[in-house]
Amino acid sequence: MSMLSHDVIIVGAGLAGMRAALEFAPGVDVAMISKVHPVRSHSGAAQGGVNAALHEDDSWENHAYDTVKGSDYLGDQDAIEIMCREAPSDIRQMEHWGVIFSRNDEERIAQRPFGGAGYPRTCYAADRTGHALLHAMYERVMRRGVKVYEEWFLLSLIMEDGECRGIVALDIPTGQVVSMRARAVVMATGGYGRVYRTSSNGLVNTGDGMAVCYEAGAPLMDMEFVQFHPTTLKSNGVLITEGSRGEGGTLINALGERFMKTYAPNAMELASRDVVSRAEQTEILEGRGVDGCVLLDLRHLGREKILERLPQIRELAIKFAGTDPIEVPIPVRPGAHYSMGGIKADFNGATPLPGLFAAGECSCVSVHGANRLGGNSLLETLVFGRRTGAFVNDYLVGRPMPSPADTHRVEQEKRLAEMVARPAGERGWALREELGTMMNRNVGVFRDRAGLEAAVTVAANVAERARRQWVMDKGKIFNTDLTEALELQHVTELARVIIAGALAREESRGAHFRKDFTTRDDAKWMRHTLAHPDPDGPKLSHAPVAFTRFEPKERTY
């Protein structure tokens, strides 16, 4: 098959990718590829809201301070300032593009309190904000007629002379391996929550873009920082929005106590997510849990408020936990939720590899540092999706269309053929469960040296076995057994990077908590972790954190 050719290829059609696509000048030939249809992207699962200092009494500086503090001073303050300053414009832009935000009495965009924030600055569309943003964004993409290759799976980057000249992808419905050349490639492939067994993330969140870029030589930054959301359902990890606590929901233990008073006497349930998750896990470990969970109590909000502000939450609780929050508290526990780390990128999306850009959860700019505030991830997709699109639009000027060799495609075709041809072996799902269970246990809310060292061994072992896994499906058309096998290779690779970072970082900061190093060590660890690929496992180096106006302080809520 001949090589496809576009000025820009955006990999991933969630919020960040689509937002980037909308920034290009009309003459630029932009194409998106996504392994799922754009509205199936996981951006749509975001519930609670998106932050912006819209109100006169609030300011972007306050937002920036909350974000820096939330990041446990690991976020780059220059990038955070940009995000918080530009947030109001990006929110209003989305409003003009058709997002149906909930409104206040002044007919303006309503805002609710969220964890770790000093002001109610989270804009929302009931409790399906991500869904509202995602569908509105796709409406703009349809209006503009952006070409989307739906259900195409990224296999590799085309790297020649140290620069990115396109991608090789699998057209899932036909089974064809196709080369696509481009003058620039933007990654917007989302997070890696599915490295863990229990996660709020969709099954597609396997960090494919990160893994493929890492393999091609792009460094991954701060991967050890994985956010555990305090309120996910026990049965399947389905998310219960922080908005439920923002609206006044409380957390109680088996004794009926609001235990957050011990851990965060001021912010209580609205402390930062890492703080609340650790508090819950401590309660559970010390025997004050209820069947491995704590309870999220919404009853006092009353039927009317629950139905107006949290209708989806009620529906999810009824369907997946068998409890109606109007009548009884919902059992919840911490679950892997968000990847603070990702492909190292600057605030224009540029990665260290020429021709390669990244935005959204797959990137690490870093605005979230060691812990992301609720409502800042949707914001990141909007601000940095837009900035990356605009920057790449200019970057294209004078940059010729490359003519990469066909060998990249041939190589991938051969790789897939070998995977499918293998007549027997271990099944990928079993390996994935083994890896995920270990990650939950050893690389979860609490970590220590012994557990992490064991994790290194298990992950290396699973990675090795994953290379020989058995793809049962021998068909060409819509072979999801094959794509799942590829995803397994991605999550094992990323798991090794997470573990390496967590083992090296001998301190506790944000979402990374070491039982053997319980305090933050600014002298030694106020720096980013960079992971580079190496046959013997990830090689680590470090990068400084950018400071502007906020001096590191002890972090209490």
Place this chain on the structure above:
Amino acid sequence: MRIEIEIERSCPGEGQAARFQSFHVEVPRHATVLDTLMAVKNQEDGSVTFRRSCRSAICGSCAMRINGRSGLACDTQVEGELRRHGKLRIQPLAHMPVVRDLAVEIDPFWARVRAVQPWVERPREAEPSWPVEQETRMPQSAAEEMDDTSKCIMCMSCFSACEVAEVDTRFLGPAALAKAYRFVADPRDTNTQNRLATLNGGGGYWDCTRCNQCVEACPKDVKPMEAIVHLRREAIRAGFTGTIGSRHITDFLSIVRQEGRLNEGRMPMQMKGFNPFKLLPVLPLAWRMWRKGKLPLPWHWPIPGVSQVRRIMDRKGGARRKSFVVGKGDLK
């Protein structure tokens, strides 16, 4: 518990016709249909093909027919299905060609969605420039008017359940029309007239038979059929009264106003006029009805309380309107 699941499998691209295949798997008591399919794929046959992602009824990937009913696999409990139907039989969504097993081609569905121009359209001068200083003012009540339709996750269950889509390939279907109403109801949209005009023709809102299947199938309570009814009302209000559908409504109302009750005998003549050629197609039906003694006579006296009926109609007349007010913070 150990359960049996029957899955309809096919791969037209490789010449494999549809057939049912049974699997037995062990699943927890509260397993969903999606959990069960994943157990089959993992433990029994890796080639069983279906789409899935979020597991929480928000991404819309895993819609399929479960014991004949279109819906999401991730929010359907196996236990309930077995209790109601005594079996678990899974098929791909209807009215769309199958790619493989439970994965159908999505292009036909999305082509219909694109046909309603599904985006907020505003004049160029209303497009904000960067930085965007103001949002549009809109009361919460206006947002709520769009609440049902904006919940749609485009899972295609309603399209699969639609009885018109089954016989009329032109019909845009419940999801696309619900989406159209979402923009008609949007105070920010300036394309309403054009949208209503486009959808007034064949394949549009008049082609729904109001069978309610879409409402029943929808996992997100979007109530597409209600949106279609709203579209019809907006169309008549906007002056699109030439279609049979709108004539049926307006003539129905005018007869009730005159006589205090529906006069079925008068409806065909009222709608089509006293044109014998136009009435010709109705005659065989009229003949059959007459032979069974069911042909209503077109002549009646108004019912005794007709003035009260008229009063009720006058009071009820106004439906919801766009409640948008241009506030001081608005863009030009």
